[in-house]
Amino acid sequence: MTGTELAREALPRRIMRRISRLLGPRGVFLEGFLEHPVMVGSIIPSSRFTITKMLAPVKWGECKVFVEYGPGVGTFCRPVLSRLARDGQLIVIDTNPLFIDYLRATISDSRFSAVLGSAADVEDIVRAHGHDHADYVLSGLPFSTLPDGVGPAIASATHRVLRPGGAFLVYQFTAKARDFMAKHFTRIDSGFELLNVLPCFLYWGWKDTPADE
Incomplete structure (x- = not known):
């Protein structure tokens, strides 16, 4: 050239x-x-209605480690930090250096860590931050358009990293994300948010506790 x-x-x-x-x-x-349209999935951030509904089931008093995949410009980060305990940690993971650099430059909270990497490596990333599990994992990644094998790998790694009783929170524009979750999570609550561009499906996959099993 x-x-x-x-x-x-x-x-x-x-x-x-x-x-x-x-x-x-x-x-x-x-x-x-x-x-990176395949990895981002939306042209604008989620609405405040989606944020409120998505985070509503979280038991913040029991949450010390919250992980987010695909944080973008921090649309969920600030609401999560406003609810998170003072000794908690929010770890966000994104493959796009543009977003990671922006978040590191604009969020100075000591509880916040932005990692350039793949959500499929969440177990290693959580351990590198001094934890053996996550309490909740949030994702807006477009599972249906991710490269072959990536979606299943992320769903599997997420189930492993979650503590019993923890949950995988997913918001998507299609219902296909539930198929990826159903292979690992036996209890999946669902919802729908019309006041979002585009309207989106909401899922909360709960990891079984020993009593459930």
């Missing part, structure tokens, strides 16, 4: 970055979506 061709390819990226700065967090989210 010639220097002229490289310059032409870089031009839209420069324009996109300028637009992102003007739009603030939503601009960063848009840029991340345009770069």
